Amino acid sequence: MEIKIKFELLENWGELPDLDVLLVEKAISISETAYAKYSSFHVGAALLLENGEIVLGSNQENIAFPSGICAERTALFYAGSQFPDLKIKKLVIYGAGELLASGAPVPPCGACRQVIAESILRQGEGFELLLIGKNKQALRFVNALDLLPLPFGFSN
Numbered sequence: 001m002e003i004k005i006k007f008e009l010l011e012n013w014g015e016l017p018d019l020d021v022l023l024v025e026k027a028i029s030i031s032e033t034a035y036a037k038y039s040s041f042h043v044g045a046a047l048l049l050e051n052g053e054i055v056l057g058s059n060q061e062n063i064a065f066p067s068g069i070c071a072e073r074t075a076l077f078y079a080g081s082q083f084p085d086l087k088i089k090k091l092v093i094y095g096a097g098e099l100l101a102s103g104a105p106v107p108p109c110g111a112c113r114q115v116i117a118e119s120i121l122r123q124g125e126g127f128e129l130l131l132i133g134k135n136k137q138a139l140r141f142v143n144a145l146d147l148l149p150l151p152f153g154f155s156n
């Protein structure tokens, strides 16, 4: 058996389709609401639901470190609680800060990958993932589930 991941690297997210550009702009904008007192790493997430609704989230840290939450989980859990019957079509994550000086797109942490995977398994359909860096680069995954092959809870 072999697992392969395919993704696309774009040098400038401005070249994306208009709807994607809108989502990127919203992710960048919401990253300014991050409470990133400890990491100085500001992350914003924008997710598009099947009815066109856009849900936003930013990372919210806490002095008791495990109590904080990443931007993408903020958005995914909000969508799951407010719109439980609507499918997610696309997720955009933007991150920037001193933690990673390169400004390159930041892949989600392991915990977020598990939540992304369960969101996909829950709705029975994959969704696109765009990772955006301060350096303007974008990584595009056709199906976000590719980021976590064989997630916990998955059985084939």
Ligand SMILES: [Zn+2]
Pocket: 070, 071, 073, 108, 109, 110, 111, 112, 113
């Ligand atoms: Zn995370």
